Amino acid sequence: MNIINPATEEVITTIPEDTLTTLEKKFSLLKQGQPLWHQKSLQERITILRNFKELLSENIESLCAILTSEVGKPLQQSRNEVNGAIARIEWLTNNGEKYLVDEWMTQEDSLGEKISYESLGIVCNISAWNYPYLVGVNAFVPALMAGNSVMYKPSEYATLTGLEIERLLKRAGIPDNAFHIAIGTGNVGELLLAMPFNGFFFTGSNATGKHIYSTIAPKMVTCQLELGGKDPLYVADDVEDLKSVIAGTADGAFYNNGQSCCSVERIYVHEKLYDLYVVEFVKEVSGFKLGLPTEEGIYIGPLTRKNQLQVLDEQVADAKAKGAKVLLGGKRMNRKGYYFEPTVLADVTNEMKIMRDESFGPIIGIMKVKDDQEAISLMADTDFGLTASVYCKSLERAQKILSQLETGSAYWNCCDRVSAPLPWSGRKNSGIGSTLSHAGIRAFTHPKAYHLRGKI
Numbered sequence: 001m002n003i004i005n006p007a008t009e010e011v012i013t014t015i016p017e018d019t020l021t022t023l024e025k026k027f028s029l030l031k032q033g034q035p036l037w038h039q040k041s042l043q044e045r046i047t048i049l050r051n052f053k054e055l056l057s058e059n060i061e062s063l064c065a066i067l068t069s070e071v072g073k074p075l076q077q078s079r080n081e082v083n084g085a086i087a088r089i090e091w092l093t094n095n096g097e098k099y100l101v102d103e104w105m106t107q108e109d110s111l112g113e114k115i116s117y118e119s120l121g122i123v124c125n126i127s128a129w130n131y132p133y134l135v136g137v138n139a140f141v142p143a144l145m146a147g148n149s150v151m152y153k154p155s156e157y158a159t160l161t162g163l164e165i166e167r168l169l170k171r172a173g174i175p176d177n178a179f180h181i182a183i184g185t186g187n188v189g190e191l192l193l194a195m196p197f198n199g200f201f202f203t204g205s206n207a208t209g210k211h212i213y214s215t216i217a218p219k220m221v222t223c224q225l226e227l228g229g230k231d232p233l234y235v236a237d238d239v240e241d242l243k244s245v246i247a248g249t250a251d252g253a254f255y256n257n258g259q260s261c262c263s264v265e266r267i268y269v270h271e272k273l274y275d276l277y278v279v280e281f282v283k284e285v286s287g288f289k290l291g292l293p294t295e296e297g298i299y300i301g302p303l304t305r306k307n308q309l310q311v312l313d314e315q316v317a318d319a320k321a322k323g324a325k326v327l328l329g330g331k332r333m334n335r336k337g338y339y340f341e342p343t344v345l346a347d348v349t350n351e352m353k354i355m356r357d358e359s360f361g362p363i364i365g366i367m368k369v370k371d372d373q374e375a376i377s378l379m380a381d382t383d384f385g386l387t388a389s390v391y392c393k394s395l396e397r398a399q400k401i402l403s404q405l406e407t408g409s410a411y412w413n414c415c416d417r418v419s420a421p422l423p424w425s426g427r428k429n430s431g432i433g434s435t436l437s438h439a440g441i442r443a444f445t446h447p448k449a450y451h452l453r454g455k456i
Contacts, residue, residue, distance in 0.1 A: 017187075017188060018183050030150070064079050067133070110456075120143075140179070150180075153183075153189060166179065198221055202225050228261060229385070237272040238392055242276065302338040316330050316354070324348045328342060380405055408424070408427055424437075424440065
């Protein structure tokens with residue numbers, strides 16, 4: 001399997017993919033090792049994961065160089081990601097004991113009732129390329145902390161980063177037979193789906209998620225899916241600092257080249273502010289520095305995947321054919337690498353692909369609305385349900401709008417953010433289950449109810 005630098009289209013290295021034979025061997029080792037890993041105390045497991053956190057910090061520059069080389073993420077954004085992963089591990093390990101120890105519900109003279117959180121067993125985590133550290137630690141850290149052994153499959157677009165994760169976990173003290181990495185493309189993923197794991201945790205596209213869900217349903221095991229979104233944002237007529245709103249919403253749409261699950265993908269602006277907002281938004285995006293992601297100060301680098309260029313081409317063509325105006329960008333950049341110009345379209349409608357299908361690139365459509373009710377109707381007009389954002393002066397007004405939207409996360413005067421204490425979940429085609437928060441820690445366990453008669 002060739003590992004390609006998306007900024008130069010050069011082959012970085014070639015790595016052999018796993019086969020059924022190698023995967024079965026790794027699974028057998030995980031099966032043997034899981035009881036031994038589980039026998040370690042929760043505090044021992046937490047200490048090892050904290051060691052991993054420290055190793056990430058000590059090696060951050062080399063890790064970021066590798067991440068940028070294979071994903072195309074600008075260096076500073078790679079640093080932001082690894083630092084964000086460090087902070088998440090800190091929260092997860094600090095709260096592991098709180099949410100994984102036995103929970104007494106009743107303690108009377110002759111009756112005890114408690115919940116014990118038992119590990120699932122052997123967990124398969126098929127992860128994503130856009131934030132391999134952040135998305136990864138959301139799953140394999142709480143899974144290991146809960147006493148599971150883990151087969152971790154990084155995306156083929158983040159393989160080198162996956163190998164670094166494995167290396168540092170082993171250095172931190174994770175036993176060889178408690179964590180293994182599966183290397184390869186979708187064919188390797190298919191082989192994993194046929195294996196007898198006790199839980200499957202996937203982050204990626206809606207289409208792949210649905211395939212995974214239907215494939216493993218007969219196994220009757222835990223399945224959690226973190227899928228995509230078409231996240232809407234509404235700018236109401238009473239925002240007090242339009243300049244900062246424009247800066248924040250542009251960043252929400254274009255950070256990481258728009259390749260974030262919770263990137264802003266649709267913007268609705270009250271008619272009183274629409275014209276000014278569009279003009280200033282274009283100015284803001286025009287100021288983003290483009291170039292090689294290895295250069296300091298670069299904000300927009302290449303897309304990670306070459307085939308996404310065609311998706312963006314089609315969305316722009318569809319929007320133009322249906323009456324949208326391209327105010328900025330609109331095409332591939334004439335240079336080596338998978339570059340697409342930061343693109344802003346106005347006068348869009350919800351019938352256009354750019355407002356209906358996930359873009360996952362540096363492109364945004366902006367639409368005028370006459371009032372809150374129209375904004376709600378348009379924001380709700382989607383098969384996805386990951387996040388929604390409202391910018392306005394009043395929390396009461398924002399909550400009234402956000403409460404009518406079927407999403408896993410709701411933002412007031414902010415967007416495109418994830419916080420470890422809060423559950424990260426989707427509704428409708430955006431997924432099933434939760435990572436992060438107490439829900440995400442316990443997602444890697446089976447609760448067992450104990451009814452205890454006698455002297456407690």
